[in-house]
Amino acid sequence: MAVEAFSDEWARQFKDEVNKSATYKSAAKGWKWTVGLVVEAEPDKNMPESVGVVMDLFDGEARDIHVGPAADAQACQFVITAPYSRWKQVATKELDATKGMLQGKLKLKGDLPTIVRYTKASQELTECTTRVPVEWPDER
Amino acid sequence: MHDAGAGRMARRKVATKKPVDYADPEPSAFASMLGGLIEANVAASAAKRKDFGELHARVGVFVTDIDEGVTLDFDRGALVVHNGLQPKRDLTIRAEADTVMNLSNLKIGLFGMPVYYDEVGRGVAARLLQGRLRIDGLLGNLSTLNTVTRIFSVQ
Numbered sequence: 062m063a064v065e066a067f068s069d070e071w072a073r074q075f076k077d078e079v080n081k082s083a084t085y086k087s088a089a090k091g092w093k094w095t096v097g098l099v100v101e102a103e104p105d106k107n108m109p110e111s112v113g114v115v116m117d118l119f120d121g122e123a124r125d126i127h128v129g130p131a132a133d134a135q136a137c138q139f140v141i142t143a144p145y146s147r148w149k150q151v152a153t154k155e156l157d158a159t160k161g162m163l164q165g166k167l168k169l170k171g172d173l174p175t176i177v178r179y180t181k182a183s184q185e186l187t188e189c190t191t192r193v194p195v196e197w198p199d200e201r
Numbered sequence: 202m203h204d205a206g207a208g209r210m211a212r213r214k215v216a217t218k219k220p221v222d223y224a225d226p227e228p229s230a231f232a233s234m235l236g237g238l239i240e241a242n243v244a245a246s247a248a249k250r251k252d253f254g255e256l257h258a259r260v261g262v263f264v265t266d267i268d269e270g271v272t273l274d275f276d277r278g279a280l281v282v283h284n285g286l287q288p289k290r291d292l293t294i295r296a297e298a299d300t301v302m303n304l305s306n307l308k309i310g311l312f313g314m315p316v317y318y319d320e321v322g323r324g325v326a327a328r329l330l331q332g333r334l335r336i337d338g339l340l341g342n343l344s345t346l347n348t349v350t351r352i353f354s355v356q
């Protein structure tokens with residue numbers, strides 16, 4: 062059953078998908094930094110306020126993923142920021158996250174060599190989001 | 202004892218020039234990423250600093266699936282990153298986005314040679330054979346390519 066995008070239930074299912082992924086477990090070995098995803102508001106798409114997804118990822122495991130204020134996500138060691146509709150494109154595989162970053166559609170803050178070293182892990186994280194069936198606010 | 206009123210003192214000029222600069226007032230996201238990556242790599246490794254200090258070449262990197270490129274002008278310890286492909290390049294690397302990222306993940310082995318026999322290296326070599334990674338100007342510039350690969354590499 063589809064869950065509301067960026068809700069607590071979505072975060073729980075996303076975390077389960079990450080922890081089920083053998084690919085992520087092996088590609089993210091050694092990762093020990095928090096990651097924040099900032100989903101910027103788009104009121105015309107039924108997304109009136111920005112939200113933050115805070116991911117506590119450690120050594121191939123998602124210890125916690127929760128949704129909260131954008132400021133919480135901005136305080137993470139790695140932060141990826143994009144408007145709501147861009148994140149929707151990523152989660153529906155319309156936009157590849159790597160290409161999105163190179164094009165500036167997704168803005169990255171954090172140590173670049175580290176993120177490049179874990180390209181495969183970040184690609185698999187994106188894959189995990191696509192496995193959660195989502196009800197998008199602009200389609201309601 | 203130091204006398205503050207002793208007049209002018211000889212001063213050594215302190216180099217403040219940044220190793221990586223951008224030719225365009227608004228560097229593209231790709232230019233910023235590549236420039237930032239090289240700057241961080243060079244700051245973190247004495248071996249990469251040595252390569253960076255010796256490299257004199259103009260290298261183009263074009264990402265085929267986003268239709269965007271940059272030109273890296275290496276000039277012995279300084280790099281200017283241009284948006285787009287500029288003329289008179291020694292080398293031009295053309296590949297899809299994930300291959301460009303994989304080039305940065307190539308391990309460096311014996312004698313400073315990129316490793317092409319592990320998983321990442323085999324992937325890069327396969328793309329080269331499939332024509333999905335093209336390197337123009339390779340003839341006569343193999344050593345430049347190896348140096349650039351070492352500077353790119355985050356491994």
